[in-house]
Amino acid sequence: xxxxxxxxxxxxxxxxxxxxxxxxxxxxxxxxxxxxxxxxxxxxxxxxxxxxxxxxxxxxxxxxxxxxxxxxxxxxxxxxxxxxxxxxxxxxxxxxxxxxxxxxxxxxxxxxxxxxxxxxxxxxxxxxxxxxxxxxxxxxxxxxxxxxxxxxxxxxxxxxxxxxxxxxxxxxxxxxxxxxxxxxxxxxxxxxxxxxxxxxxxxxxxxxxxxxxxxxxxxxxxxxxxxxxxxxxxxxxxxxxxxxxxxxxxxxxxxxxxxxxxxxxxxxxxxxxxxxxxxxxxxxxxxxxx
Amino acid sequence: xxxxxxxxxxxxxxxxxxxxxxxxxxxxxxxxxxxxxxxxxxxxxxxxxxxxxxxxxxxxxxxxxxxxxxxxxxxxxxxxxxxxxxxxxxxxxxxxxxxxxxxxxxxxxxxxxxxxxxxxxxxxxxxxxxxxxxxxxxxxxxxxxxxxxxxxxxxxxxxxxxxxxxxxxxxxxxxxxxxxxxxxxxxxxxxxxxxxxxxxxxxxxxxxxxxxxxxxxxxxxxxxxxxxxxxxxxxxxxxxxxxxxxxxxxxxxxxxxxxxxxxxxxxxxxxxxxxxxxx
Numbered sequence: 001x002x003x004x005x006x007x008x009x010x011x012x013x014x015x016x017x018x019x020x021x022x023x024x025x026x027x028x029x030x031x032x033x034x035x036x037x038x039x040x041x042x043x044x045x046x047x048x049x050x051x052x053x054x055x056x057x058x059x060x061x062x063x064x065x066x067x068x069x070x071x072x073x074x075x076x077x078x079x080x081x082x083x084x085x086x087x088x089x090x091x092x093x094x095x096x097x098x099x100x101x102x103x104x105x106x107x108x109x110x111x112x113x114x115x116x117x118x119x120x121x122x123x124x125x126x127x128x129x130x131x132x133x134x135x136x137x138x139x140x141x142x143x144x145x146x147x148x149x150x151x152x153x154x155x156x157x158x159x160x161x162x163x164x165x166x167x168x169x170x171x172x173x174x175x176x177x178x179x180x181x182x183x184x185x186x187x188x189x190x191x192x193x194x195x196x197x198x199x200x201x202x203x204x205x206x207x208x209x210x211x212x213x214x215x216x217x218x219x220x221x222x223x224x225x226x227x228x229x230x231x232x233x234x235x236x237x238x239x240x241x242x243x244x245x246x247x248x249x250x251x252x253x254x255x256x257x258x259x260x261x262x263x264x265x266x267x268x269x270x271x272x273x274x275x276x277x278x279x280x281x282x283x284x285x286x287x288x289x290x
Numbered sequence: 291x292x293x294x295x296x297x298x299x300x301x302x303x304x305x306x307x308x309x310x311x312x313x314x315x316x317x318x319x320x321x322x323x324x325x326x327x328x329x330x331x332x333x334x335x336x337x338x339x340x341x342x343x344x345x346x347x348x349x350x351x352x353x354x355x356x357x358x359x360x361x362x363x364x365x366x367x368x369x370x371x372x373x374x375x376x377x378x379x380x381x382x383x384x385x386x387x388x389x390x391x392x393x394x395x396x397x398x399x400x401x402x403x404x405x406x407x408x409x410x411x412x413x414x415x416x417x418x419x420x421x422x423x424x425x426x427x428x429x430x431x432x433x434x435x436x437x438x439x440x441x442x443x444x445x446x447x448x449x450x451x452x453x454x455x456x457x458x459x460x461x462x463x464x465x466x467x468x469x470x471x472x473x474x475x476x477x478x479x480x481x482x483x484x485x486x487x488x489x490x491x492x493x494x495x496x497x498x499x500x501x502x503x504x505x506x507x508x509x510x511x512x513x514x515x516x517x518x519x520x521x522x523x524x525x526x527x528x529x530x531x532x533x534x535x536x537x538x539x540x541x542x543x544x545x546x547x548x549x550x551x552x553x554x555x556x557x558x559x560x561x562x563x564x565x566x567x568x569x
Contacts, residue, residue: 003395012390013402015383016446023443024409027420087315090308103550103557104316107323110549112504112521115542122329123322128337128535130325161319222413225506243415243507250419251511263416274411278404 034260052261062262064237065245066269072241073220076159080216081209083160084167089197091172102172105165117229120158124230144231148238151231155239158226163216170212174205210281214274221270242266323546330539337535352540365520366544368434372509372517373502375438380445380498381491388453389479393462403450410447414507417443422511434517437509441502448501449494456490489559496556503549520545 038048056062087105092098108116124144126132135142144154178201186196224243227233233240233248240248246266250259329337330352331345340346356362390396391403421440422431430436464486468478484491510522524541 003393005396006394007396009390009394009396009399012386016387016406016450019379019383019439019442020406020409020446023439024412024417027417027424028412030420030423031416087311090311092308092312099557101312101316103553104319106553107546107550108319110500110503110546110553111542112506112545114506114521114524115545118524118538118542119322119326122535122539123325128329128341130321130343133341161322165319218411222411222415224413224415243413246413246415247418247507250415256419259419263413266413267411267416270411270413271408274408275404278407 031260031263034256035264038257048257052257053265056258056261056265059258061245062265065240065242068238068240069221069242072156072159072223073217075156076163076220077213077216079156079160080164080167081213084164084212085171085205085209087164087168088171088175089201091168093176102169105168108162108165111162113225114229116158116162117226120154120161120226121230124154146235148235151235151239154230155227158230159220159223162226163219167209167212167216170208171205174208175201178204207281207284210277210284214277214281217277218270218274221273326539326542329535330543332536334534334536349536352536353544355537356540356544362520362523362541365518365523368513368517369503369509369519369521370548372434372437372441372519373499375434376441376445376502377495377498379438380442380449381494383442384446384449384453384494385484385491386479388450388457389483391450391454392457393465403454406447406450408447410444410451412443414444414505418507418511421508425512431512432514432516436512437517437519438502440508440512441505443508445498445501448497452494452497453487453490456487456493460486492556493559496552496559499552500549 035052036048036050037045038051091101111119123129124132124142126136126143132142132144141147142150144151182200182204183196186200191199222243223241224247227239227241228244228247231239233244246259246262249255249262328342328344331348331350332342333347333349333351336342336346391399417440425431425433425436425440430439460483464482465478468482473482506519506521509519513519513522520541524538524545
């Protein structure tokens with residue numbers, strides 16, 4: 001659609017601007033403020049320059065957390081995106097079963113995040129959980145509070161459980177929009193299943209898939225509540241992701257300066273990656289003629 | 291003929307294959323929830339002392355504990371209050387903005403749109419402490435409106451994003467015809483345009499509900515007693531006397547119910563809604 005130039009449209013944006021300025025810009029300025037100042041309490045602050053940034057950049061703790069965070073996001077994206085597409089391809093197209101699948105699949109998405117954590121905390125416990133008990137009965141040594149590998153597997157399986165449906169539902173919406181004529185043409189050309197997917201379905205769902213990847217990347221990169229409830233960041237620091245580390249630093253130890261410097265770099269990393277995804281997404285949108 | 295036979299012969303197992311895949315996937319999704327449900331219907335001694343696949347002595351005591359104790363059920367009311375406030379605020383500011391983005395070009399529109407989206411990308415952990423200080427300093431700490439405004443941080447950009455997708459699908463000729471017919475902008479917007487994007491508004495409301503209802507970090511940081519959300523109340527079961535597993539499970543099940551109801555009402559729009567109107 002070709003849009004008209006209208007500078008007065010700014011007035012329609014104004015309410016959003018005021019609200020977001022209040023709830024985003026003011027707090028963000030506070031963070032910037034803390035990141036360049038030091039304090040000995042009593043509300044006395046003095047200029048510290050880029051000291052905190054240097055300290056954080058030199059701190060092994062932040063790099064470790066960042067490494068764990070990137071590993072986690074990469075693993076869950078590598079599992080959830082293909083699995084979500086696979087599930088979407090197998091979903092019933094219409095009727096009662098389609099509705100039932102949609103409702104049941106949306107269920108994990110609407111559970112408060114700490115309850116998701118609680119569900120898996122209970123489910124994985126060796127003494128009272130179905131999963132933990134079954135694994136123990138099979139002779140597998142599984143204890144997510146003591147074994148880092150088990151903790152990682154639990155957190156990843158939990159995230160797959162929690163969010164794969166989002167990818168599947170997005171891909172499903174994309175698949176629903178493909179006209180039947182495309183499939184008929186493929187049939188005439190005697191295209192096999194893989195070719196239909198590769199040349200018809202995949203290009204058509206690319207747009208929504210980018211939304212899925214963008215959302216999943218952002219949300220997995222800021223994950224806090226679920227792993228915190230299940231493992232508390234442990235054992236040791238094995239599942240201490242960026243947000244968990246940040247909250248520990250800011251609200252636990254009240255190290256405002258380093259935490260603020262950490263926050264800003266954390267935010268910038270997310271912005272950078274999201275900007276790349278966003279650019280790809282808008283280009284796809286344009287190509288499809290929106 | 292043989293070709294057709296081969297094709298129909300292939301079609302049959304494929305349908306079964308899909309059913310098996312979906313069956314396994316749904317089993318994977320529902321098993322942990324089922325486990326929580328059975329636990330909420332067991333007594334603590336049954337949970338801890340014997341491993342049973344379903345409750346041997348069915349009990350509703352855990353639910354009674356929650357529904358009769360004000361410190362429990364006010365948690366639900368608090369959560370509901372700020373979620374609804376957030377939905378109203380977010381929709382009210384996002385509707386005109388989304389209209390502007392979907393219809394007009396203006397100075398800085400693309401940058402503005404991305405800047406809005408960046409707020410959806412802001413980690414709540416970054417904002418927890420500044421929010422606490424901001425709302426404390428203006429005397430809104432521990433109120434529902436504070437949580438609603440804090441959640442607007444990520445919900446308003448999301449609402450603008452989804453609504454813009456839906457509004458792009460409404461032909462522009464409708465606007466022009468209405469203006470020629472003498473409608474003023476507010477009247478046109480409320481009487482004609484809003485009903486046209488009603489399904490988009492419904493889907494947006496669903497997403498706003500979803501992200502506000504599930505969030506805990508900010509809502510916990512900004513409240514202490516009067517506006518404490520149910521999700522934060524749940525951490526209370528971890529007491530000195532150990533964890534009250536039954537009550538914890540029952541509270542968990544009760545937090546799933548509002549979401550399940552909302553899904554039931556929007557089930558026909560879910561697929562389109564998840565594509566944010568872009569299909």
